[in-house]
Every structure is written in C-alpha cells, then in structure tokens.
Amino acid sequence: xxxxxxxxxxxxxxxxxxxxxxxxxxxxxxxxxxxxxxxxxxxxxxxxxxxxxxxxxxxxxxxxxxxxxxxxxxxxxxxxxxxxxxxxxxxxxxxxxxxxxxxxxxxxxxxxxxxxxxxxxxxxxxxxxxxxxxxxxxxxxxxxxxxxxxxxxxxxxxxxxxxxxxxxxxxxxxxxxxxxxxxxxxxxxxxxxxxxxxxxxxxxxxxxxxxxxxxxxxxxxxxxxxxxxxxxxxxxxxxxxxxxxxxxxxxxxxxxxxxxxxxxxxxxxxxxxxxxxxxxxxxx
Amino acid sequence: xxxxxxxxxxxxxxxxxxxxxxxxxxxxxxxxxxxxxxxxxxxxxxxxxxxxxxxxxxxxxxxxxxxxxxxxxxxxxxxxxxxxxxxxxxxxxxxxxxxxxxxxxxxxxxxxxxxxxxxxxxxxxxxxxxxxxxxxxxxxxxxxxxxxxxxxxxxxxxxxxxxxxxxxxxxxxxxxxxxxxxxxxxxxxxxxxxxxxxxxxxxxxxxxxxxxxxxxxxxxxxxxxxxxxxxxxxxxxxxxxxxxxxxxxxxxxxxxxxxxxxxxxxxxxxxxxxxxxxxxxxxx
Numbered sequence: 001x002x003x004x005x006x007x008x009x010x011x012x013x014x015x016x017x018x019x020x021x022x023x024x025x026x027x028x029x030x031x032x033x034x035x036x037x038x039x040x041x042x043x044x045x046x047x048x049x050x051x052x053x054x055x056x057x058x059x060x061x062x063x064x065x066x067x068x069x070x071x072x073x074x075x076x077x078x079x080x081x082x083x084x085x086x087x088x089x090x091x092x093x094x095x096x097x098x099x100x101x102x103x104x105x106x107x108x109x110x111x112x113x114x115x116x117x118x119x120x121x122x123x124x125x126x127x128x129x130x131x132x133x134x135x136x137x138x139x140x141x142x143x144x145x146x147x148x149x150x151x152x153x154x155x156x157x158x159x160x161x162x163x164x165x166x167x168x169x170x171x172x173x174x175x176x177x178x179x180x181x182x183x184x185x186x187x188x189x190x191x192x193x194x195x196x197x198x199x200x201x202x203x204x205x206x207x208x209x210x211x212x213x214x215x216x217x218x219x220x221x222x223x224x225x226x227x228x229x230x231x232x233x234x235x236x237x238x239x240x241x242x243x244x245x246x247x248x249x250x251x252x253x254x255x256x257x258x259x260x261x262x263x264x265x266x267x268x269x270x271x272x273x274x275x276x277x278x279x280x281x282x283x284x
Numbered sequence: 285x286x287x288x289x290x291x292x293x294x295x296x297x298x299x300x301x302x303x304x305x306x307x308x309x310x311x312x313x314x315x316x317x318x319x320x321x322x323x324x325x326x327x328x329x330x331x332x333x334x335x336x337x338x339x340x341x342x343x344x345x346x347x348x349x350x351x352x353x354x355x356x357x358x359x360x361x362x363x364x365x366x367x368x369x370x371x372x373x374x375x376x377x378x379x380x381x382x383x384x385x386x387x388x389x390x391x392x393x394x395x396x397x398x399x400x401x402x403x404x405x406x407x408x409x410x411x412x413x414x415x416x417x418x419x420x421x422x423x424x425x426x427x428x429x430x431x432x433x434x435x436x437x438x439x440x441x442x443x444x445x446x447x448x449x450x451x452x453x454x455x456x457x458x459x460x461x462x463x464x465x466x467x468x469x470x471x472x473x474x475x476x477x478x479x480x481x482x483x484x485x486x487x488x489x490x491x492x493x494x495x496x497x498x499x500x501x502x503x504x505x506x507x508x509x510x511x512x513x514x515x516x517x518x519x520x521x522x523x524x525x526x527x528x529x530x531x532x533x534x535x536x537x538x539x540x541x542x543x544x545x546x547x548x549x550x551x552x553x554x555x556x557x558x559x560x561x562x563x564x565x566x567x568x
Contacts (some may be wrong), residue, residue, distance in 0.1 A: 029538070033444075112520055118518055118519060118520035119520065120473075120520065121523075124476070151436065151437065152435065152437070152474040152475070153434045153435065153436070153437040153503065153507075155474035156474075156499055156501050156517070156518040157472075157501045157502070161477060162474050162475070162476065163475075164475075165476075166476040189404075189439075190404070190410070190436040190439035190440075190445070190446050191436070191447075192446065192449075192450040192453075193449075212327055217441045217506050218439050218441070219437065220356060221505045223437075223503050223507070232395055232441040233440070234402055235402060235406065236402035236403065
C-alpha cells in the first residue's frame with residue numbers, strides 16, 4: 001500500500017495504541033508522518049519516546065497539545081504556563097528526533113470559560129496574555145505555537161477561540177515563525193469567512209498545521225467524538241484543501257479523528273482506512 | 285406576579301400546550317406578549333387562531349417559522365416558496381389580531397445542506413434567491429422576514445446561515461422594513477464579532493427579534509434541545525442585552541427554550557419560572 005507522502009496520522013485517531021504501537025502501525029501502513037500527543041509520550045517518558053521516534057524514521061507533524069489559558073491569575077494559571085513551557089521543550093525534542101521535514105509545532109487549545117464565569121472577553125484576553133508570556137520560550141526553542149480555533153459548540157467548556165479569523169487576530173500580534181494557527185476542517189468548515197481567512201493566514205505565513213476529518217450527523221452524545229473519516233460527512237474537502245494549498249501551506253496534513261467506533265477498531269485497520277480515505281478525498 | 289412588559293413567551297418554551305392553553309398560560313402569568321408557531325396555529329385553523337389571539341389581549345411578537353430554502357430548483361423548492369407565502373399571510377393576520385405593539389415578523393431558518401450535498405456556497409446562494417423571491421410578498425403584506433442565524437453546530441442539517449454577520453450580509457440586500465435578522469442569544473453568544481455585528485444591525489434598523497435562553501453544558505444527546513433557562517448556563521445576558529438595546533431595538537424580548545425537562549413540566553410553572561428568570565437576568 002502506498003500512502004500519500006504528505007499524510008500524517010494524528011495519534012488521537014488510534015487513541016488506544018501506545019506510542020510504540022502507534023509508530024509501528026503508522027510505518028507499517030506506509031504513512032511517513034505522525035502527529036503526537038503528550039499523554040502517550042509521557043507514558044513512555046520523553047527520552048525513550050524521543051529514541052523511539054528517531055528509530056521509527058517517521059516525521060513528526062505536531063505535538064498535541066498545550067494551551068488551556070483561561071484561568072484567572074493564580075496558582076492554576078502559573079501551573080498552566082509552566083506546563084506549556086514543558087510542552088514547548090517536548091515539541092522541540094520530538095521534532096528534532098523525527099525525520100527530515102518534521103515540524104516543531106505545538107497545538108494550543110485556548111480553554112473554556114472558568115467555572116462560574118460568563119466573561120468571554122476576559123477569558124480571551126488571558127489567552128492572548130498567556131501566548132505573550134510563552135512567545136520568547138517558543139522562539140528560543142524553535143517551536144511554533146499553533147492556535148487552534150475550536151468549533152463554537154465548545155466555546156463554553158473548551159475553547160474561547162472559535163474562528164480562524166479570531167485565531168489570526170491573536171497570532172498576528174506575534175512573529176509568524178513563533179505563533180501560527182491550525183486549520184482543522186472539523187472546527188472551521190461551516191464558517192462563511194473561511195476561504196478569506198485561509199487566504200489571510202497564507203499571506204502572513206501563519207498556517208502551522210492542516211488537520212482533516214469529517215463532520216457527521218447526527219451528532220453523538222459526546223460531541224467531542226462527533227468526527228468521521230473523510231467522505232463520511234458533510235465537508236467539502238476539495239474546496240478546503242485547494243484553499244489551504246493555494247495559501248502556500250506545504251507541510252504534512254494530519255488526519256485526526258475522535259470517534260468511539262474508530263477507537264474500538266484495530267489500529268492497523270484504521271491506518272489503512274485512513275490512507276484510502278485520504279487518497280480518495282484530499283486532493284493534494 | 286408582575287412580568288416585565290417587554291417579555292414575550294415563545295410558544296416553543298411550552299411546546300406541549302396547544303394554542304388556547306398557551307394563550308391562557310401566558311396571560312395568567314402576567315406576560316403580555318407571545319411568540320407563535322405555525323403548527324399549533326394550523327392545528328386550530330388560522331381563522332379560529334386569529335380570533336383566539338384577538339380575544340387573549342396579548343401582543344404577538346413573531347411567528348416561527350418559515351425558511352428551509354436550500355433545496356435545488358424543482359418541486360421541493362417551489363413547495364417551500366409557496367409554503368413561505370402562506371406563512372407570510374399567517375404572520376400578517378396574527379399580528380393584526382394581536383394587541384397594539386404586535387410585530388409582523390416571520391422568523392426564517394435557512395435550511396441545511398441538501399441530502400448528499402457538500403456545497404455550502406450554493407446552498408447559501410439559494411437562501412438569498414429565495415428571500416429575493418419572497419421580498420415583494422412580504423412587503424405587500426407588511427411583514428418583516430427575519431433571518432435567524434443558527435449556531436454553527438446546525439450548519440450541515442438545519443441552517444447554512446451561521447453568524448449574525450452573514451445574516452446581515454443577506455438582509456442588507458433588501459429594504460430594512462422587509463428583511464431583518466433575529467438575534468438569538470443561544471445561537472450567537474460565542475461569536476467574537478457579536479457586539480460589532482449587533483451595532484451594525486442596529487445602524488441599519490435590522491434587528492427584527494431578540495430571543496433569549498441559555499447555553500448549558502454538557503450538551504444533551506439531541507443538541508436541538510441544548511437550551512436552558514436564563515441563568516442556568518454560560519451566557520452573559522447583561523452585555524448582550526445592553527448591546528441589543530443600545531442598537532435601538534425596542535420590541536419584545538422572546539424567551540424561547542427547547543429543553544425536554546422544561547417541556548415535561550407544567551406550562552404554568554414554566555411561565556412563572558420564565559417571568560422570574562427574565563426579571564433576574566435580562567437587564568431591560
């Protein structure tokens with residue numbers, strides 16, 4: 001089987017595989033790149049994880065994830081910033097261990113409204129301030145912080161950054177090499193401003209990651225798991241992918257699917273299905 | 285009990301009450317205005333419904349709902365346009381039957397992607413064309429067509445119009461008296477452009493309806509029912525209401541809640557709870 005050379009399998013798609021198994025499955029399916037998550041890296045320990053990634057011969061396309069920046073000043077917020085500094089170092093180490101063409105990209109999720117708060121404006125200001133507090137660390141480590149706008153249905157409990165335009169408003173306050181954005185099809189496909197904002201992101205050199213998976217209906221009980229394999233839902237990946245490519249994005253394209261049924265399936269089967277779905281639906 | 289004079293109880297909040305019972309419950313709770321739905325009006329027949337509304341002494345704040353404009357050209361689309369023409373006439377008749385200060389406002393939901401289609405752009409064009417086809421009828425009847433942007437989580441299956449800005453881009457192609465927008469807190473609260481777009485809507489005289497209910501988490505299995513009483517969720521009704529008032533909106537404020545638990549409760553209890561929640565959380 002031959003996988004597209006720009007396809008990256010985000011580890012969340014085969015969530016129940018540990019890091020070693022995920023690396024094996026990815027390579028065995030012919031996929032050349034992997035998007036990593038911090039939890040399975042931590043389970044192995046960073047230095048062992050770095051060695052396994054180096055041994056795999058795979059590229060690393062991103063590390064998921066940092067962020068969660070909306071807490072008020074205090075110990076919780078300091079802990080979040082400290083944890084993100086660790087994540088920046090992990091990103092640099094893992095990308096350096098990956099094959100040529102690896103991307104030192106740390107995906108950031110903004111965080112939701114703090115418990116009991118209804119102040120979106122304040123929460124968004126704290127996201128900006130946190131990125132400001134981390135930008136020097138990221139620059140020094142050669143890491144790009146990639147702000148991921150999440151679908152508006154997560155605005156209360158997960159991410160107060162909901163659109164690509166809003167993510168760009170934040171990112172543009174910093175150097176393009178240090179702070180970029182993630183274009184995740186699932187989160188942004190519905191946005192009437194999408195194509196204009198992708199073009200804007202391209203002009204600024206801000207697209208740090210492009211992730212794909214489909215929007216399926218009806219939504220499941222847990223809307224965090226409302227994602228499907230490309231082609232199983234409603235997203236026009238042709239228009240979207242062409243726009244991202246026209247905007248100059250030349251990196252790996254991650255398939256990241258949170259879906260219980262997919263997680264319950266053997267990882268190797270899912271990797272193969274990912275290769276096929278990508279070939280059929282992502283015109284790169 | 286004294287209800288706020290601008291409070292209107294949208295009939296969907298007490299969904300299992302028929303029209304007569306809804307009118308009785310609304311009046312008995314001290315609420316002066318009601319937002320009607322077509323189905324319970326049809327169940328009684330329009331002429332009887334008009335008489336009952338006139339007898340109630342209540343204002344009518346809107347009729348829900350027309351729209352569903354995304355089908356391709358053909359019999360289905362012609363049927364949708366014809367049905368909307370009927371809804372325009374119903375709106376005019378019911379508003380005329382309501383007490384002074386009633387609003388002849390027909391709420392429009394755009395419709396989702398047609399079965400099997402991934403073409404959001406085409407679907408949105410058909411929404412605009414349908415409004416264009418209905419504008420003369422609405423103007424002649426003295427009815428305002430009110431485009432309601434729905435939360436982006438409904439973009440695939442219910443409404444390809446997802447933001448207030450997008451609704452205004454559509455509405456502004458027509459006279460302000462003929463085509464306006466609905467500001468529904470549940471659908472738009474997350475939008476980083478919200479306050480700017482409300483101000484824009486106000487400048488153009490485009491706010492035809494303001495609806496409130498809260499965004500509660502976690503979302504229920506059926507996300508159509510993910511609404512709560514004001515104060516039970518995450519929305520900052522102070523900032524939002526002040527913005528709508530500052531934009532010049534002087535009409536009724538509808539409480540519209542789709543929530544199974546609320547529907548399972550006695551309508552009179554819900555009306556009372558609505559009066560209290562409105563008084564506490566909506567600074568009008």
